[in-house]
Amino acid sequence: MNTALMYVYIGFGGAAGACLRYFLTTTVDSWFGKHIPFGTLTVNVLGSFGLALLYGFIERHDIADSPYRLLIGVGLFGAFTTFSTFSIETLTLLENGLWFKALLNVLLNVTACLVAGWIGIELMKG
Structure with a gap:
C-alpha cells in the first residue's frame, strides 16, 4: 500500500473517531453531569476494549492487518x-511476563500525563 493511501485511511478513521468521541463524551456528560468525567471514562474504556478486539482479530488472522x-x-x-493504545501496550508487557515494565508504564503514563496537564493549566493561567 502506498504512503498516500495509508494517510487517507488514517485520516478517515481519525475523523470518525474524533466525532464519535465528541458525541459519546457530550452524551454521557449530559446524562451524569460533569462533576466526574464519566464521558472520558466511557470513551477510554470503550476504546481500550475496541482496540483489543481489533488486535485480537488481526492476531487470529480473521481480518487483514492493513488497511x-x-x-x-x-x-x-x-x-x-x-x-486504548496505552492499555494494549501495558497488556502486551504483562502477557510477556514483564510485570515491572508494565507497572512502570502505568505509573509513568498516569503521573506524567497528570503533571503535563497541570503544567499546561498553570502556564495558561498567565
Missing part, C-alpha cells in the same frame, strides 16, 4: 482515545 489496523486502530481509536 484495518490503519483505518480502525490508528485512525478511529487513535482519535477516539489514546488510552
Whole structure:
C-alpha cells in the first residue's frame, strides 16, 4: 500500500473517531453531569476494549492487518482515545511476563500525563 493511501485511511478513521468521541463524551456528560468525567471514562474504556478486539482479530488472522489496523486502530481509536493504545501496550508487557515494565508504564503514563496537564493549566493561567 502506498504512503498516500495509508494517510487517507488514517485520516478517515481519525475523523470518525474524533466525532464519535465528541458525541459519546457530550452524551454521557449530559446524562451524569460533569462533576466526574464519566464521558472520558466511557470513551477510554470503550476504546481500550475496541482496540483489543481489533488486535485480537488481526492476531487470529480473521481480518487483514492493513488497511484495518490503519483505518480502525490508528485512525478511529487513535482519535477516539489514546488510552486504548496505552492499555494494549501495558497488556502486551504483562502477557510477556514483564510485570515491572508494565507497572512502570502505568505509573509513568498516569503521573506524567497528570503533571503535563497541570503544567499546561498553570502556564495558561498567565
